[in-house]
Amino acid sequence: MTAPRTVLFPGTFDPLTNGHVDVIRRATRLFDRIVVAIGTNSTKRPAFSTEERLSQLRRVCRTMPNVEVSSFDGLLTKAVDDFGAVAVIRGLRAVSDFEYEFQMALMNRELSSTCETLFLMPPPEYLFVSSTMIREIARLGGDISPFVPPEIRAEVEERFRNHPRG
Secondary structure (H helix, E strand, O other): OOOOOEEEEEEOOOOOOHHHHHHHHHHHHHOOEEEEEEEOOOOOOOOOOHHHHHHHHHHHHOOOOOEEEEEEOOOHHHHHHHHOOOEEEEEOOOHHHHHHHHHHHHHHHHHOOOOOEEEEOOOHHHOOOOHHHHHHHHHOOOOOOOOOOHHHHHHHHHHHHHOOOO
């Protein structure tokens, strides 16, 4: 019996967007096991704690049996090894994403010759959706329902209604 083919989908997920969920769902058709993992980044100050984001991911992914939710510290290449992944999966929305992600993929491959990165393009309705934009819309009292999973919408709205600087 062969080992399950695992892919790692790392991110900040602050908050989780419908674009992220699209990548996760599509990955479930390509891999046996998907590990969606929150990476800690010392340069970012997330609006939601790691525990809150893990809870959000678990609620949204609960109906996807081959998805596991986790977190990691340190280098992505170490996380790939720790989770037994054969690749990293990333979503690309625009040319600016490509430039950044391409550099990261090359650096990860330099750090670990076995670290492969796969890119998925989103459907048109998610090309412009980002966590940063969702936080700003929520801060300004706009409707975020088209952009975030319904399981977490109220939580995201509440966070920015009571803490506008999020």
